[in-house]
Amino acid sequence: PTLDTHPAYVVDSYQYLISHDIGSAWKDLIRAWLLLEDAQGYLHGAPLPTLKKRPGAVADWVARGRPEQWKPLSPWTAVSGSRQFWGWWAALQPAWRGVSISQTPFRACHRTNAQGQAWGKLRTSGINGHLSVLAVLAWWGDACRGDESALGEWHEAVQDVDWV
Numbered sequence: 001p002t003l004d005t006h007p008a009y010v011v012d013s014y015q016y017l018i019s020h021d022i023g024s025a026w027k028d029l030i031r032a033w034l035l036l037e038d039a040q041g042y043l044h045g046a047p048l049p050t051l052k053k054r055p056g057a058v059a060d061w062v063a064r065g066r067p068e069q070w071k072p073l074s075p076w077t078a079v080s081g082s083r084q085f086w087g088w089w090a091a092l093q094p095a096w097r098g099v100s101i102s103q104t105p106f107r108a109c110h111r112t113n114a115q116g117q118a119w120g121k122l123r124t125s126g127i128n129g130h131l132s133v134l135a136v137l138a139w140w141g142d143a144c145r146g147d148e149s150a151l152g153e154w155h156e157a158v159q160d161v162d163w164v
Contacts, residue, residue: 009127016068022141029162040125047128050091055084078150081140105156111163
């Protein structure tokens, strides 16, 4: 996509995210994120809620200015990435969705009845919004390379984030 009209944080973040070459579904999710940012007018709102459940690597990345080549300080594995992502993602979901951490990974059966529902703070744009979710997916996806089973679960997460 052309990034000429996007704010600098979007251009920098796009470059960071796309550098994690994790497949076509990943690229589709990045495009969806660009559309969300555009639709929200690049507003910088409050950070996504549930900071207690947010992976610590997000705070480390933010504290260092979100550098393009950054990787989590403590190495992620497919298992730790899964646990950290689903713990936070499940906590972010609106009550009407009726999902919990015990139902993870969320699958297609968890992606129904969204018409007319409010996503609330889960639709947070800006540098402290959905970008943080994508960063966590990038780190987890990198940790899943070469493990088809783990990549399958990661793909479920990518599909769920894209659906939201």
